[in-house]
Amino acid sequence: xxxxxxxxxxxxxxxxxxxxxxxxxxxxxxxxxxxxxxxxxxxxxxxxxxxxxxxxxxxxxxxxxxxxxxxxxxxxxxxxxxxxxxxxxxxxxxxxxxxxxxxxxxxxxxxxx
Amino acid sequence: xxxxxxxxxxxxxxxxxxxxxxxxxxxxxxxxxxxxxxxxxxxxxxxxxxxxxxxxxxxxxxxxxxxxxxxxxxxxxxxxxxxxxxxxxxxxxxxxxxxxxxxxxxxxxxxx
Numbered sequence: 001x002x003x004x005x006x007x008x009x010x011x012x013x014x015x016x017x018x019x020x021x022x023x024x025x026x027x028x029x030x031x032x033x034x035x036x037x038x039x040x041x042x043x044x045x046x047x048x049x050x051x052x053x054x055x056x057x058x059x060x061x062x063x064x065x066x067x068x069x070x071x072x073x074x075x076x077x078x079x080x081x082x083x084x085x086x087x088x089x090x091x092x093x094x095x096x097x098x099x100x101x102x103x104x105x106x107x108x109x110x111x112x113x
Numbered sequence: 114x115x116x117x118x119x120x121x122x123x124x125x126x127x128x129x130x131x132x133x134x135x136x137x138x139x140x141x142x143x144x145x146x147x148x149x150x151x152x153x154x155x156x157x158x159x160x161x162x163x164x165x166x167x168x169x170x171x172x173x174x175x176x177x178x179x180x181x182x183x184x185x186x187x188x189x190x191x192x193x194x195x196x197x198x199x200x201x202x203x204x205x206x207x208x209x210x211x212x213x214x215x216x217x218x219x220x221x222x223x224x225x
Contacts (some may be wrong), residue, residue, distance in 0.1 A: 001159075004156075028162055031211050033147065033212075039168070041214065041217075041218075042202060042217050042218050045212060045213075048212070073171070092157070096211070101147065101159055101162060101212075102159070102213060103158075103159060104156040104157045105156050106155060107155070107156045111185070
């Protein structure tokens, strides 16, 4: 398995502001993903973070709203831009090696007022 | 694309009894099926998985069965304990596609 940390673990933000979430893994991984989990709901994939190139976004998610960086094989950031109360969710980083298991970080609990 | 349905949405079981959660998938090309347990305030934890070349896999009190013909797979927890209380998610993934598609989750409550 992989040890995954996320920062911050939780935050309360004002609408219109932006928050950057960091994901750090203890070993090099091929795949890094960002998910959103709205209260009481399942996990929805936002995008796949690609090392050295632009992230691949799922339908309904756009780069302007959720810019992602992945400078190396152990680190990625997700920014939630121009936030509104509808962005209140848990944001989860997930990692894996191609064809193998995926593991999740502890999540970042975001509340937008 | 893949669609995964999960039932039931909630399940209450007396401590010591067994619990079964079922998922169906739509894409016959799916070949990897993990199960995650999510406790309150934590990220999902991988508890068991199965690949399409295997019909059943067991790890202590937890087992997963796969029926490729019917396109469904199930999680079985025996001798349930209070610490089994959590939300459980099934997922499916197709060969060559690294994205997981998740079920809607089952909230399992173990009654002492």
